[in-house]
Structures are given as structure tokens and as C-alpha cells.
Amino acid sequence: MIERVQCGSCHVIPGVDWPKGRLGPSLDGMDQQGLVAGTFPNTPQNLAAFIRNAPAVKPGTVMPAMPIDDREARDVAQYLIEESKR
Amino acid sequence: MTEALFGWPPPVLDPMGPYAEPVRTVAWALSGMGALVTTLVVAALFVAWRGPPVWRARLGGQTSILVFGVALPAVVLAALLIWGLMLTAKLDRPAADGAMRVRVTGEMWWFRVQYLDPQGRVIAEDANELHIPTGQPVAIELASADVIHSFWVPHLSGKKDMIPGRTNRLTVQADRIGRYGGVCAEYCGRAHALMGMVVIAHAPDEFGRWWGARRAAAATPKPDSAGFALFTDSGCAACHTVDGTRAVGRTGPNLTNVAARQTLGGGILPNNRGTMTGWVGHSQSIKPGNRMPNYDRLEPRQLQDIVTYLETLK
Ligand SMILES: [Cu+2]
Numbered sequence: 001m002i003e004r005v006q007c008g009s010c011h012v013i014p015g016v017d018w019p020k021g022r023l024g025p026s027l028d029g030m031d032q033q034g035l036v037a038g039t040f041p042n043t044p045q046n047l048a049a050f051i052r053n054a055p056a057v058k059p060g061t062v063m064p065a066m067p068i069d070d071r072e073a074r075d076v077a078q079y080l081i082e083e084s085k086r
Numbered sequence: 087m088t089e090a091l092f093g094w095p096p097p098v099l100d101p102m103g104p105y106a107e108p109v110r111t112v113a114w115a116l117s118g119m120g121a122l123v124t125t126l127v128v129a130a131l132f133v134a135w136r137g138p139p140v141w142r143a144r145l146g147g148q149t150s151i152l153v154f155g156v157a158l159p160a161v162v163l164a165a166l167l168i169w170g171l172m173l174t175a176k177l178d179r180p181a182a183d184g185a186m187r188v189r190v191t192g193e194m195w196w197f198r199v200q201y202l203d204p205q206g207r208v209i210a211e212d213a214n215e216l217h218i219p220t221g222q223p224v225a226i227e228l229a230s231a232d233v234i235h236s237f238w239v240p241h242l243s244g245k246k247d248m249i250p251g252r253t254n255r256l257t258v259q260a261d262r263i264g265r266y267g268g269v270c271a272e273y274c275g276r277a278h279a280l281m282g283m284v285v286i287a288h289a290p291d292e293f294g295r296w297w298g299a300r301r302a303a304a305a306t307p308k309p310d311s312a313g314f315a316l317f318t319d320s321g322c323a324a325c326h327t328v329d330g331t332r333a334v335g336r337t338g339p340n341l342t343n344v345a346a347r348q349t350l351g352g353g354i355l356p357n358n359r360g361t362m363t364g365w366v367g368h369s370q371s372i373k374p375g376n377r378m379p380n381y382d383r384l385e386p387r388q389l390q391d392i393v394t395y396l397e398t399l400k
Binding site for chain 1: 354355356358359360361363364365367368371372373382386387389390393
């Protein structure tokens with residue numbers, strides 16, 4: 001999923017070798033982080049909502065709505081949390 | 087791009103047209119010969135090590151050295167060479183007059199794709215993406231703008247070098263609709279491993295529709311917007327062309343229909359708003375060493391405006 005839409009073009013993502021984009025923040029350690037995008041409490045729901053459509057929950061952010069649906073966004077959120085625990 | 091190298095069966099062994107067929111035959115023949123020779127050598131080793139004394143003596147004798155060391159290789163290799171040359175000679179057969187013409191130029195580190203009219207004039211320009219109709223040969227002229235690159239779309243043909251100051255000719259044909267990955271197959275500098283492209287084969291009537299849409303895109307004047315002003319003011323226009331505007335730069339890919347492309351950055355990223363933003367803002371972390379600077383000093387709003395403008399280019 002992360003590779004199909006290439007979130008890596010803006011993020012360094014644990015478990016993804018390439019690309020390691022640096023326009024956005026590194027997504028390593030998402031399980032430990034307090035706030036998502038410095039704005040929302042880091043719950044799986046908030047994380048998934050941000051990943052699904054970032055500008056809708058945080059107007060003005062550079063991170064665009066990515067072409068994925070709700071379920072995929074939840075899976076990606078899950079992945080980020082799991083992968084950071086390793 | 088990775089689709090050029092991976093997958094099952096491997097693309098080299100999975101020809102999609104007559105100009106790739108001989109490559110498969112040669113590949114199988116060479117693998118077969120390799121296996122045969124390896125078996126013979128291992129068998130001889132075994133005889134030399136454990137075989138009965140008579141066999142060992144015979145194996146070490148002058149006759150076997152002359153036969154297996156000189157005569158056999160000379161005959162077999164000569165035969166293979168002649169056969170291989172005969173097979174691959176077909177690959178150089180020029181396409182008939184009237185075949186579709188394109189020029190693909192290797193640049194560090196992407197492919198400039200130009201569609202030519204029968205007189206060889208450029209009628210449309212694109213990057214890292216070549217659209218062709220199925221079932222007919224397409225004549226490709228291969229050139230280079232800087233160093234030696236090599237054009238390789240394994241489903242459709244063998245490799246052919248792109249040499250500065252020279253035009254090499256290659257013919258390809260796809261007999262089935264589909265999307266075929268290609269890569270640069272000659273080391274050409276830092277971002278060589280991230281230099282790829284795609285060939286998209288349409289059924290002939292579908293190709294006609296695509297071509298119509300492509301021509302219409304080039305003809306429509308592009309809306310002047312905040313994004314376009316930023317595009318020219320930030321220096322993008324010095325390197326990039328958008329047909330029908332004052333952006334006429336030649337260093338980077340033509341962006342006239344960039345939003346309609348399937349990939350970005352030399353066939354390496356899917357094309358969506360996210361990858362487009364990531365590329366424009368920080369292409370150096372995605373494709374280290376590529377010849378476009380980062381634009382991380384733009385305000386988020388400005389970056390978004392530029393990308394919104396780019397997304398209208400289709
Ligand atoms: Cu190369």
C-alpha cells in the first residue's frame with residue numbers, strides 16, 4: 001500500500017528502503033509520539049484520519065489527500081505503529 | 087521501472103513482439119550451452135580425481151587436449167557466433183517506410199521522448215513514457231544528450247546504446263496491449279539506477295484516441311494562475327517547457343502533459359498529488375544527484391499552488 005502510492009516520496013518510513021523522501025517528517029517512532037502532525041492526540045483513529053485525508057483534518061498542510069480509502073488508511077496506520085515497535 | 091527487471095517469467099524470457107523473440111531464443115540457447123559445458127567440465131574433473139587410471143591417462147593425453155581444448159570450442163563457438171549473428175541481424179532490419187517514428191534521447195537521468203512526423207520533425211514531446219499502437223513496428227531513433235546510455239525494454243527488444251553525436255536505430259513492436267517497463271542499461275552516473283521509463287501499447291483505435299487527446303492538450307493554452315506565476319518566478323520555466331506558454335526551458339522534461347503521465351522522476355514514482363509534491367519540494371532525497379534542485383524554501387501555500395497548476399497539465 002505504502003509502496004503503491006509511495007508515501008516514501010515525502011517520508012522516511014520504517015521498513016521502506018526507497019524512497020526516503022525528506023519533505024515531510026520521518027515516520028519512525030509513531031508508536032511513541034504524542035501528537036499527530038503536532039495537532040491531534042496520537043490515537044489510531046486520528047492517525048488513520050490524517051493519513052486518509054490530511055488537509056481535511058488539518059487545513060493548509062502540505063501533505064495531500066492520498067489516493068487510498070478508509071480501510072487502507074487504517075491498515076497503513078496500523079503498519080506504522082507496529083513497525084515502530086520493532 | 088522495476089517491472090522491466092522483475093516478475094515471472096522474467097521479462098527477457100517473455101517477448102511481446104517479433105523484435106524480442108530472437109533475444110529469448112538466444113538467451114535459452116546460451117543458458118543451455120552453459121549448462122552443458124558445466125556438466126562436461128564437472129564430469130571431467132570427477133574422472134581426473136577418481137576415475138580409473140586408463141580414463142585419466144586418456145583425459146590427460148595430447149589428443150583430448152587438442153580435441154576438447156581447441157577443435158571443439160573453435161567449431162562450436164564459431165557455429166554459435168554465426169547462428170547468433172543471423173538471429174539478431176533481424177533486429178536491425180529497419181522498419182518499413184511509413185512506420186511510426188519516435189526519437190528517444192538519453193539525458194542524465196531520464197528519457198526525452200519525441201514523436202516525429204514522416205519528415206522527422208518533432209510534433210510532440212514527452213518524458214519517460216512512450217505510447218505505441220499494437221501490431222505494428224515503430225522505428226525508434228536513439229540519441230544521447232550527454233554520456234552513453236542504453237535503451238532497454240526487455241519485453242519488446244534487445245538493448246541498444248544511446249551514443250552522443252550518433253543516432254542508433256531500433257525497431258520495436260508490441261503484439262499485446264499492456265505496459266512494459268524499460269531501464270537505462272549502461273551505467274551513466276550517479277542516478278543511473280533510478281533511470282527508467284514505460285512503454286504503453288494501446289489497441290490501434292485506442293491509440294488514435296490517446297493521440298487526439300495528447301494533441302489537444304498541447305494546443306489548449308494553459309490557464310494563467312497563481313501557480314503558473316510561481317512556476318515562472320521560481321525558475322521552473324528556465325528548465326522546463328510547457329507548450330503554448332512562455333516556459334521554454336530545455337534542461338528538464340517537457341511538462342506539457344505531466345499530469346497525464348503514469349510515472350514521475352524517470353519512471354520511478356507513481357504519479358499522484360503526493361508524489362508530485364514530494365518531487366517538486368525535495369527531489370534530491372528521492373533521486374539523489376538528479377539535476378533538479380530542491381524547492382523546500384517555498385512556502386507550503388506556494389508549493390501547493392505550483393502542484394495545483396502542474397495537475398492541470400494534461
Ligand atoms: Cu544509465
